[in-house]
Amino acid sequence: MSTLSSSSVEMATKLMQAIQYDRYGGGPAGLKHVEIPVPTPNKNEVLLKVEATSINPVDWKIQKGMLRPLLPRKFPYVPGTDIAGEIVAFGPQVKGFKVGEKVVAKLSHDRGGGLAEFAVASESLTASRPPEVSAAEAAALPVAGLTAYQALTDVAGVKLDGTGDQKNILVTAASGGVGHYAVQLAKLGNTFVTATCGARNIDFVKSLGADEVLDYKTPEGASLKSPSGRKYDAVIHCTTGIPWSTFEPQLSDHGKVIDFTPSMSSFATFALKKLTFSKKQLVPFLVTVKKENLSYLVQLVKDGRLKTVIDSRFPLSKAEDAWARSMDGHATGKIVVEP
Ligand SMILES: NC(=O)c1ccc[n+]([C@@H]2O[C@H](COP(=O)([O-])OP(=O)(O)OC[C@H]3O[C@@H](n4cnc5c(N)ncnc54)[C@H](OP(=O)(O)O)[C@@H]3O)[C@@H](O)[C@H]2O)c1
Numbered sequence: 001m002s003t004l005s006s007s008s009v010e011m012a013t014k015l016m017q018a019i020q021y022d023r024y025g026g027g028p029a030g031l032k033h034v035e036i037p038v039p040t041p042n043k044n045e046v047l048l049k050v051e052a053t054s055i056n057p058v059d060w061k062i063q064k065g066m067l068r069p070l071l072p073r074k075f076p077y078v079p080g081t082d083i084a085g086e087i088v089a090f091g092p093q094v095k096g097f098k099v100g101e102k103v104v105a106k107l108s109h110d111r112g113g114g115l116a117e118f119a120v121a122s123e124s125l126t127a128s129r130p131p132e133v134s135a136a137e138a139a140a141l142p143v144a145g146l147t148a149y150q151a152l153t154d155v156a157g158v159k160l161d162g163t164g165d166q167k168n169i170l171v172t173a174a175s176g177g178v179g180h181y182a183v184q185l186a187k188l189g190n191t192f193v194t195a196t197c198g199a200r201n202i203d204f205v206k207s208l209g210a211d212e213v214l215d216y217k218t219p220e221g222a223s224l225k226s227p228s229g230r231k232y233d234a235v236i237h238c239t240t241g242i243p244w245s246t247f248e249p250q251l252s253d254h255g256k257v258i259d260f261t262p263s264m265s266s267f268a269t270f271a272l273k274k275l276t277f278s279k280k281q282l283v284p285f286l287v288t289v290k291k292e293n294l295s296y297l298v299q300l301v302k303d304g305r306l307k308t309v310i311d312s313r314f315p316l317s318k319a320e321d322a323w324a325r326s327m328d329g330h331a332t333g334k335i336v337v338e339p
Pocket of ligand 1: 057143144172178196197198199201216287333
């Protein structure tokens with residue numbers, strides 16, 4: 001296809017349902033149901049009919065203004081970045097996809113666009129989705145799955161083919177979106193996994209493969225002490241509010257805390273540990289989306305080696321309820337919105 005497809009020109013004249021906000025703050029009540037034009041794909045973009053969008057805490061953190069002035073750069077803004085759907089049109093430079101193909105994509109946080117009936121995604125951040133992987137299972141993967149994957153492989157050095165030295169891994173908030181993937185992915189490697197979660201999710205987290213589980217509301221859980229006396233080579237830290245002084249005694253000599261929500265004090269600890277050449281490190285982490293990693297996760301789901309656990313599903317007409325559920329901070333697995 002050498003020019004923008006005629007179907008995308010037709011689509012651009014159509015209207016679609018979408019969720020938008022036009023200022024910072026407001027929470028679920030700040031989300032408006034609007035009818036806006038179907039977006040037009042640029043030369044290297046695909047246009048998807050959205051089948052599922054998953055919500056991540058970063059979505060409502062952006063709305064709160066926590067990433068201001070970087071995001072969003074312009075209002076009104078359609079939130080949501082993790083989508084699965086079917087390709088309905090594409091730009092002239094797209095070579096790897098065809099109309100009708102099922103895919104999963106990560107949209108940029110700058111443009112957003114996921115909470116809508118149609119969305120445009122860069123070809124470079126779009127991966128094929130086989131029929132065995134449902135739209136909801138796939139839409140849950142990008143931010144949460146890739147965060148768990150990259151932290152474990154790139155930072156903690158876990159090899160998911162099971163080779164490599166055995167590592168002791170602690171996953172905090174193992175019942176959440178990132179944590180439930182982190183436990184399963186860690187267990188593909190040569191690891192012993194300790195996990196923290198609330199009492200109601202202990203059996204669930206064990207079923208994901210965790211070797212030992214701590215209830216975070218008990219003194220033992222708050223101490224993060226491994227019941228079997230292990231010291232952690234890496235902490236996949238999916239929650240907040242745990243000081244370095246709690247982690248430090250539980251780490252092995254070269255143990256690392258991989259912090260997904262670093263605070264000012266985390267950055268201070270990070271700098272101090274670097275400056276003092278400490279072997280134990282705190283590593284502030286920001287996920288980088290790579291298509292090949294996304295394809296790998298989709299393949300694991302297809303092969304039955306990784307599962308997406310869905311906390312709850314909402315129609316687009318109730319997107320504000322999905323938003324509120326995520327802001328509440330008690331999801332078990334992922335929250336999905338379906339147009
Ligand atoms: N830096 C990055 O690139 C990056 C990428 C992805 C995510 N993140 C951040 O990572 C964090 C986790 O994201 P997520 O999607 O996994 O969140 P989530 O799905 O909303 O996490 C909810 C889960 O956390 C559990 N939880 C809450 N406090 C806990 C505690 N003190 N100890 C143990 N479990 C606790 C809850 O259990 P209960 O209901 O039992 O309380 C619930 O199951 C968020 O802050 C997110 O913004 C950062």
